[in-house]
């Protein structure tokens with residue numbers, strides 16, 4: 001099946017429409033790195049930013065040794081080795097604008113709540129223009145999947161930021177959303193989950209009460225994956241955005257590198273577990289971009305930062321040929337991810353709003 005799909009691609013290299021992956025996935029893990037720029041995804045550490053004493057936190061030499069190299073291709077491998085080995089060999093990576101391959105927010109705001117809403121509802125609701133917006137009235141694909149007989153009770157979401165209860169409308173959606181300072185493990189945490197809860201409760205919280213460090217989100221989600229075996233799991237990491245807002249380029253790079261390692265750990269576990277091996281899809285993306293045209297705007301995003309609608313995504317799993325970095329000029333949007341998630345699992349997402357087609361369809365710029 002995979003071979004046929006690949007052949008079809010090469011026969012028609014300019015065709016921008018792929019119906020759907022030829023093989024369905026049984027399970028999916030969706031991962032977001034908040035505010036992670038496409039610039040570092042495709043070119044690695046930025047030489048100007050790392051050499052700027054305003055941003056490098058006196059770690060220029062260590063960062064140069066760890067992530068530095070003479071070419072963007074070498075630098076990106078050093079920053080995100082899993083993305084640029086396993087996914088580059090066996091999956092697909094979209095959004096390198098230097099090659100004309102574009103991925104963008106369709107929403108006009110370019111910050112978190114509108115971005116996550118766009119990812120999971122497959123739609124732009126222009127009324128959603130604040131991170132303090134109340135519970136999302138737009139149906140999301142995770143709630144849709146949770147209602148399918150084969151997936152009921154098999155959907156869960158974990159996030160560092162406490163807004164996910166509202167973004168995914170936990171109350172109406174019917175699946176667990178464990179985020180912010182909430183403990184994991186429900187009413188019967190395992191000993192490991194109890195330990196995680198104790199650590200999270202007592203740990204330093206540099207971003208304030210609404211967000212916790214990613215290490216707690218990661219291990220809580222990973223425990224859930226191993227213990228409860230969900231079919232649909234969403235994990236939202238937040239530190240890349242937080243450290244960037246602080247102007248800490250050292251911590252932004254280290255957070256991206258650490259998250260790449262965690263994604264590798266999750267994928268290696270998936271590929272070693274009989275229930276998940278070769279049946280599990282992986283989608284990795286971000287909620288918004290950040291500035292780069294004005295170098296000092298790398299810390300920020302939103303309508304005052306004109307290039308912060310520029311994003312990226314990566315996919316790995318059943319039915320996806322290993323094309324690596326997508327080099328064809330084409331345009332895709334964040335609102336295409338919701339239907340992508342549904343179609344990959346063999347469903348068609350319908351809701352109380354319109355839903356954009358999956359990424360297997362390229363939309364003309």
Ligand SMILES: [Zn+2]
Pocket residue numbers: 035111112241242245301
């Ligand atoms: Zn932000």
